[in-house]
Amino acid sequence: MVECPICAAQVKDKDINNHLDSGCKSFFDSAPGKVETEEQKSTGQASAFFQSQTAKKSAYGIGKGQLQTLDSHNGPRARFNRSKRAYEPDDATNADQDLQHQTTKRVKINVMQKVAPLPERMRPKTLDDVCGQDLVGPSGVIRGLIEQDRVPSMVLWGGPGTGKTTIARLIAQVAGTRFVEINSTSSGVQECKKLFADAKSELALTGRKTIIFCDEIHRFSKSQQDVFLGPVEAGIVTLIGATTENPSFKVVNPLLSRCRTFTLSKLTDENIMTILRRARDAEFKDREVPPLVDDELMHYLSAFADGDARIALNLLELAMDLSTRSGMTKTEIKKSLTQTLVYDRAGDQHYDTISAFHKSIRGSDPDAALYYLARMLQSGEDPLYIARRLIVVASEDIGLADNTMLSVATAAYTAAEKIGMPEARINLAHATVAFALAPKSTRAYRGLNNVFDALREPGIAGLPVPIHLRNAPTKLMKELDYGKEYKYNPNYVNGKVKQAYLPEKLSGRKFLEDRNLGTEVDTELEPSMRD
Numbered sequence: 396m397v398e399c400p401i402c403a404a405q406v407k408d409k410d411i412n413n414h415l416d417s418g419c420k421s422f423f424d425s426a427p428g429k430v431e432t433e434e435q436k437s438t439g440q441a442s443a444f445f446q447s448q449t450a451k452k453s454a455y456g457i458g459k460g461q462l463q464t465l466d467s468h469n470g471p472r473a474r475f476n477r478s479k480r481a482y483e484p485d486d487a488t489n490a491d492q493d494l495q496h497q498t499t500k501r502v503k504i505n506v507m508q509k510v511a512p513l514p515e516r517m518r519p520k521t522l523d524d525v526c527g528q529d530l531v532g533p534s535g536v537i538r539g540l541i542e543q544d545r546v547p548s549m550v551l552w553g554g555p556g557t558g559k560t561t562i563a564r565l566i567a568q569v570a571g572t573r574f575v576e577i578n579s580t581s582s583g584v585q586e587c588k589k590l591f592a593d594a595k596s597e598l599a600l601t602g603r604k605t606i607i608f609c610d611e612i613h614r615f616s617k618s619q620q621d622v623f624l625g626p627v628e629a630g631i632v633t634l635i636g637a638t639t640e641n642p643s644f645k646v647v648n649p650l651l652s653r654c655r656t657f658t659l660s661k662l663t664d665e666n667i668m669t670i671l672r673r674a675r676d677a678e679f680k681d682r683e684v685p686p687l688v689d690d691e692l693m694h695y696l697s698a699f700a701d702g703d704a705r706i707a708l709n710l711l712e713l714a715m716d717l718s719t720r721s722g723m724t725k726t727e728i729k730k731s732l733t734q735t736l737v738y739d740r741a742g743d744q745h746y747d748t749i750s751a752f753h754k755s756i757r758g759s760d761p762d763a764a765l766y767y768l769a770r771m772l773q774s775g776e777d778p779l780y781i782a783r784r785l786i787v788v789a790s791e792d793i794g795l796a797d798n799t800m801l802s803v804a805t806a807a808y809t810a811a812e813k814i815g816m817p818e819a820r821i822n823l824a825h826a827t828v829a830f831a832l833a834p835k836s837t838r839a840y841r842g843l844n845n846v847f848d849a850l851r852e853p854g855i856a857g858l859p860v861p862i863h864l865r866n867a868p869t870k871l872m873k874e875l876d877y878g879k880e881y882k883y884n885p886n887y888v889n890g891k892v893k894q895a896y897l898p899e900k901l902s903g904r905k906f907l908e909d910r911n912l913g914t915e916v917d918t919e920l921e922p923s924m925r926d
Contacts, residue, residue, distance in 0.1 A: 396424060513712035514705045517674045519558075522565050526704075527666030528558055530657055537562070537657065541569050548627050548634040550612065550642045550651065553659025556703030559637035562659075563608045566635065573597055573605040579614040584622050591626045598631065605632050612636030613645030620647045627653050667697035667707045674708055678715065685718040687725050695729060745776075749784055752827075757792045761831035768827050769820075778819045782808035785826050796836035796911055803829055836911035845906040858898035 396405050402419040414422035522531045522538060530537045540546055546566060551559040567574035575590055594605035607623075609615065626632045627650070634654060638645060642656055662670075671693045675684060692714060700707035710732050717728050748771055755763035771781060782804070789804035807826035811819040850856045867877035884890040895902060 512709065513674060513678070514556075514708040517670070517677065517708055518561050519565065522562075522569060525558055525562060525565070526669050527662040528562065528659055530659065531562055531565070537566070541566060544570065546570050546572075546606070546633055548632075548654040550636045550638060550646060550654050550656045551659055552638055552640075552642055552656060554661055554702060555639055556700070556705035556707070557659040557662060558704070559659060560608070560610060563606070563635045563637060567606045567608075570606070571603070572633070573603055574608065575605060576608045576610065578610050579612075579616070579619065582619070584618055587619065587622050591631055594626070594632045607632050607634055609634065609636045611638065613638040613640040613642070617647055620650050624649055624653065661702040662704055663702070664694070664697045667700055667702070667704060668693060670704050671697060671707055671711050674711055675715075685715070687718040687723065687728060688715055692725055692728065696732075699732065748776075749781070752781070753784060753788060753792075756788050756827065756830045757835065759831055759835070761828045764827050764831045765824060768823060772816070772820050772823075778811045778816055778823060779808065781823055782811045782826075785823070785830065788830055791840045792835050792837060793830060793833050794836040794839045794911075796834035800830060800833055834911075837913075838908060838911050842907035845908075849901075849904075849906070855901070858900055861895060861898065863894075864896065 397408055397411055398404070399406050399411065399414060399419060401415065404414075404419065405424045406414045406422055407424055410422040519525050522541075525531050529535050532538065537549075551562060553559055564574065573594070575594075577587070577590070590605075590607060594607070597603055597605055612620070623632075623634055627634050634650075636642075636646065636654070642651055646654075668690075672690075675688060675693070679685075688711075693711070696707055696710045696714065699710060713732060714728050717723055717731055748767055752764060752767035752771065755767060768781065772778065785807055786801070786804040789801040793800045803826055807822050810822040814822075862876060863878060863880040865872070865877040867873045867875075867879075873879075882892040882894050884892055897904065
């Protein structure tokens, strides 16, 4: 007796070939008491497993040039199908465990989504969802470039919370490109070069382009920016930089010339309201909206955010959490919200605000001057920086009209230096209002500028000083008649003498004008107010 290598049945030696040819359906040993043990089954499985391909073909009855259809239930493959582990009750437990494991993974993903801040959860998924930016609208320039598959390297310039990062990600998503995000703090020159090499390989192997998004590109050093010049110009990568600062000052000119600059609009209150309503509906999709989180509160939040969607959504998230507390009122919610002022002491807001402050004083508008003063102080501006600007204002804009204002300015600086904030705000307000109400004269300032204009003329800056005005500290200089014919004015009546002070080539030329202010007339001003 031998054991069939296919079905593990006991077959007589002489009948083994016929048994195999029949597909293990006949020529069995009908002798009673023949019971196949588990050990025999496992031995059969092992022997079938370790057979060569030729032996297996022979076992299946498949010869050269012969193709036999194997029945998975009754044919030779039935032995291998039967060798699979049968379904047991424990399998249900294992299946439940696998399902529970998959569910746990899915729950973890959902938890990560839930713990993300509301601004991240509400980030637009398509260009149509972007609110308040016509550049990516149906007829927008950027959308047109995407549809034509001509996405250029670009710099997105806009305030915080206007959608720069979102637009960059959506551009890559719609264009179907590889997207890499970097920032100045963690991406050095070597890492950038590695990204360029990967992008070049990706482009060569798959034809897929790579978009590198540089958030806060104005914080990148000059060497970090310079490393982009070659890859951007060669088209190996498409650079999208985002900045809140003026790229003309913060991005190196060679890189700026290789990119297109797009200015993102500041979001209006209506845009912010649209975003807030969308977030509120999404958060309370399956439950009732708290009565406190109504349109009136969201209008308050939109005005509070000052065009920053991120601030608005953060405030809304806080308001929604507060609204669930018992006994909470809308007034208490408003008191609990603190505004993050849009002011960077090293950025455009710093210079824009101090410029508006100076020009308000120049325009004799004390209300506007006090507004910008308070705005700077509230934002943490250095009071001595403001005091220094007041010293400049005293000479530049008030000047000869009231010479005492320079003393007021220096006194305000000394006061701010001695007592500090918060009391120094009073001294600064005193000087600010006095300067705004004082008469104005730019006569000295304009005269100085006239001289600088003359110095730009050929040969003027190097004219020789008249010999009678030169200093003569040495014997040699005195022998050369330096200062010999100089007339000492205090020795003469009323100090008046006939003496030239300008170089001969500038004789008779006047730089100081007689008038305190200019001669132009604003046509938009009412006639009664022109005098």
